[in-house]
Amino acid sequence: FLARSNVARIGISKLSAVAEGSTTSKYDDLRSWFTENDGTISNNISIRKSTLSGYGYGCFADEELAEGELLFRIPRAATVNLDDCLNDEDCGASFRALQGKAGPGSDTVLIAGYLAKEWLLIQEYDKQNDSERLQTIKFEKYLRTLPWKRGLCSQEHVIFWKDADVESLLKGSLAYSDAQDIRDQTKLATKVLNAIIGPVIQKVRGGYSSEEVGFRFPWQNDPEEESGSIVEGLEDAVKGAFVICLSRAFVTPRVTEDGELEDEERLEPVFDILQHSEDPNIRRECTDDGTVAITAGRYIAKGEELFSQYKSEGEIPYHKFFTRFGFVPGVTEPVANLVAERSTIFFPQRQEV
Numbered sequence: 001f002l003a004r005s006n007v008a009r010i011g012i013s014k015l016s017a018v019a020e021g022s023t024t025s026k027y028d029d030l031r032s033w034f035t036e037n038d039g040t041i042s043n044n045i046s047i048r049k050s051t052l053s054g055y056g057y058g059c060f061a062d063e064e065l066a067e068g069e070l071l072f073r074i075p076r077a078a079t080v081n082l083d084d085c086l087n088d089e090d091c092g093a094s095f096r097a098l099q100g101k102a103g104p105g106s107d108t109v110l111i112a113g114y115l116a117k118e119w120l121l122i123q124e125y126d127k128q129n130d131s132e133r134l135q136t137i138k139f140e141k142y143l144r145t146l147p148w149k150r151g152l153c154s155q156e157h158v159i160f161w162k163d164a165d166v167e168s169l170l171k172g173s174l175a176y177s178d179a180q181d182i183r184d185q186t187k188l189a190t191k192v193l194n195a196i197i198g199p200v201i202q203k204v205r206g207g208y209s210s211e212e213v214g215f216r217f218p219w220q221n222d223p224e225e226e227s228g229s230i231v232e233g234l235e236d237a238v239k240g241a242f243v244i245c246l247s248r249a250f251v252t253p254r255v256t257e258d259g260e261l262e263d264e265e266r267l268e269p270v271f272d273i274l275q276h277s278e279d280p281n282i283r284r285e286c287t288d289d290g291t292v293a294i295t296a297g298r299y300i301a302k303g304e305e306l307f308s309q310y311k312s313e314g315e316i317p318y319h320k321f322f323t324r325f326g327f328v329p330g331v332t333e334p335v336a337n338l339v340a341e342r343s344t345i346f347f348p349q350r351q352e353v
């Protein structure tokens, strides 16, 4: 049994504030980028701190919204999807080879790999003050709004936890094996992705000559790389990318060029700022070409926050909701406290003997 003071000591109960830079201009930049890429966001919507205090940003109605009014339209080209990974100039060929080898869950690994690589490049170009190359990163403005670290946009997630904290807090709970699976997959992906995106980052940092970074199959790595010399910053970038995929990705149906109906995992910028509620006030509709339209699901008063429903309680139990999204719906108390108090969300009820 863990006392509350124990939780405070290991620092999980409170999310440390992480410097976020100028948030307003970040979201202004995101909006401009989104509209330039044929996305629509109604002028009646603003982005600011969520009313769920301490839980990041959200979207709000600045005017009354009539039921059925269009709030967002997201064309497939403004989403981060598998095509962005597989056609990527730096790593597309290796991602394609990896896709053939990896089993279920490979889409998440590929999207996370693409995101992590682009984020590491952004950080490098920032350091080098290279605004020209920054412009080559298609999703730069979007990536700057995402929770790459624990506490950024108030983001919590078991992927960000230390091994010791998972052991001391979650062991014996319903969330333990799920948390372990997610963390193991992230660790494995870090190794595989290090071999693919590591050389690209090293090259930009000036560590490799261009001839050395040609196409390589993921299994053609130099053994030293495989044995664990992870490129600096890459482990954190992959962790952040997995948190982003788990907590914000959508599975959206579309009809492919071959006329097949497929569900694709993807990130839907701007719409993904909406917070979760079990009583959502928006409606989401998909068309065959992968465009998504979000409308007001009912009359929405001026000033109301917009909510979508990530998953219903019937689809996913709360402890799994936590390992996937990093929070338990409707619970304001820090999750570490719930776990320490052996809440029935995390622990099976004791059997009467």
Ligand SMILES: C[S@@+](CC[C@H](N)C(=O)[O-])C[C@H]1O[C@@H](n2cnc3c(N)ncnc32)[C@H](O)[C@@H]1O
Residues within 6 Å of the ligand: 050, 052, 055, 056, 057, 058, 145, 153, 154, 155, 156, 247, 248, 272, 273, 274, 275, 276, 277, 325, 326, 327, 328, 329, 330
């Ligand atoms: C899709 S993002 C929503 C936007 C995010 N708040 C931001 O600032 O970018 C999902 C994350 O928002 C937070 N979140 C969303 N709905 C929430 C809710 N009902 N209660 C607590 N946190 C919530 C969680 O951190 C979750 O992982």
